[in-house]
Amino acid sequence: MTRLPLPPSLYADTAVAPVATPPLDTDRSVSVAIIGGGYTGLSTALHLAEQGVEALVLEAQEPGWGASGNNGGHTNPGLKHDPDQIEADFGSELGRRMIDFAYGTTNFTHDLIRRYQIPCEARQNGTLRAAYNEASAAAIEKTAQQCVARGMPVTYLKREQLREMTGSDRYIGAMLDTRGGDLHPLSYARGLARAAISAGAKVHGETPALSLRRDGSRWRIETPRAVVHADKVLLATNGFTDDLWPALRRTIVPVFSSIAATAPLSDDVARSIMPTRPVLYESGHITVYYRIDQNNRLLMGGRGPMRWINSPNDVAYLMRYAERLWPQLKGVAWTHGWNSRLAITGDHYPHVHEPAESILISLGCNGRGVALSTAMGAQLARRLIGGTKAEIDMPVTGIKPIPMHAFWPVGVTTAVIAGRVRDRLGI
Numbered sequence: 001m002t003r004l005p006l007p008p009s010l011y012a013d014t015a016v017a018p019v020a021t022p023p024l025d026t027d028r029s030v031s032v033a034i035i036g037g038g039y040t041g042l043s044t045a046l047h048l049a050e051q052g053v054e055a056l057v058l059e060a061q062e063p064g065w066g067a068s069g070n071n072g073g074h075t076n077p078g079l080k081h082d083p084d085q086i087e088a089d090f091g092s093e094l095g096r097r098m099i100d101f102a103y104g105t106t107n108f109t110h111d112l113i114r115r116y117q118i119p120c121e122a123r124q125n126g127t128l129r130a131a132y133n134e135a136s137a138a139a140i141e142k143t144a145q146q147c148v149a150r151g152m153p154v155t156y157l158k159r160e161q162l163r164e165m166t167g168s169d170r171y172i173g174a175m176l177d178t179r180g181g182d183l184h185p186l187s188y189a190r191g192l193a194r195a196a197i198s199a200g201a202k203v204h205g206e207t208p209a210l211s212l213r214r215d216g217s218r219w220r221i222e223t224p225r226a227v228v229h230a231d232k233v234l235l236a237t238n239g240f241t242d243d244l245w246p247a248l249r250r251t252i253v254p255v256f257s258s259i260a261a262t263a264p265l266s267d268d269v270a271r272s273i274m275p276t277r278p279v280l281y282e283s284g285h286i287t288v289y290y291r292i293d294q295n296n297r298l299l300m301g302g303r304g305p306m307r308w309i310n311s312p313n314d315v316a317y318l319m320r321y322a323e324r325l326w327p328q329l330k331g332v333a334w335t336h337g338w339n340s341r342l343a344i345t346g347d348h349y350p351h352v353h354e355p356a357e358s359i360l361i362s363l364g365c366n367g368r369g370v371a372l373s374t375a376m377g378a379q380l381a382r383r384l385i386g387g388t389k390a391e392i393d394m395p396v397t398g399i400k401p402i403p404m405h406a407f408w409p410v411g412v413t414t415a416v417i418a419g420r421v422r423d424r425l426g427i
Helices: 010-014 039-050 083-090 090-102 105-116 133-149 158-164 185-199 266-270 312-325 369-389 404-426
Strands: 029-036 054-060 127-131 154-158 173-177 202-205 211-215 220-224 227-235 252-261 279-282 288-293 300-303 334-343 349-357 359-363
Touching: 010 185, 029 039, 029 220, 039 054, 039 185, 039 300, 039 369, 054 185, 054 227, 083 090, 083 133, 090 105, 090 369, 105 185, 105 369, 127 158, 133 154, 133 173, 154 158, 158 173, 173 266, 185 202, 185 369, 227 369, 252 312, 266 279, 288 312, 300 312, 349 369, 359 369
Parallel strands: 029 054, 029 227, 054 202, 127 279, 227 359
Antiparallel strands: 127 173, 154 173, 211 220, 220 227, 252 300, 252 334, 279 288, 288 300, 349 359
């Protein structure tokens, strides 16, 4: 197969060197085969290897090639839905476990980074979920109240506090969760691969899984150069899910998320934007998110074209919006623009499936993949080792294709345009 280059991102230009992950060219027999070399697959391999379980990762390109190495770099706690809604949807017992797990994913991730000394510019300066209209501010305040009631380190902030924290007068309310933070996504993916390999896992790049089927009591995976036989299989392909497993592709909507990055800002300008260096994502119809990295670059992210991009000019609206937030950015050079595909589920919850004996599927991070995927690795490893008797802190559900899935490209494009208009009008 032809190896595809990394998207033309700031991360590709500045990441730590990759660990060697040569293509698989010899037939293998393993305990667990993992298809997908993003955070979910690599973290699961690491946690299996830590417990002495033989794990082999098959990645079509290189570890971190997809959204894992090309996201906004935010480590955000929680799920899409509020804690009260989670308990209403899944009951008090499982709902409480889901909440504890999801809001603990950032501490889990940063602890893992420290434990393995992964060089990825990790910081834990907090996450701001911010609102610029009254309806969103009221919703965020409600979320904050639910988190505080559960003893979480969360604070609701108002306009004056936000002006000091963001350098902009755009926001009228926000929730600060001190457990949030940021990192260099591609360096983290490469560091996670290195940690998994050092623990005993095998990671093979340029090795797509071409077919998956039962072969007696085991699973047989065809790759371009070799065959893998495995006792158990994890599918962790997220936004790049194909037809390897029947109907799975139709359970998620693969959506492009885009990022534009500036050249390093002067110290004075950088200090005027997010001076305490939390990350921020807006509560709007179309989410915009941003951060200042350790080299004083502003990284602005949001929905862009539903196609691959290679220039900041492809997401000019992000540059215009940055100047609206901080007029001092006028004339600043924007050096990079890129994107990748993430997976959105119909109910906006992560999905874990067990459609057959000894096969596990995890996908649908819904834009919270950095910390969530990392922490899911430990959960999935527990399930792979212990089987169905090993409870995890997320529901295991059946595969349910999204109705009218074939029309998702039109639907997403329409929703993005409509959302931008509504956000512009403040409705």
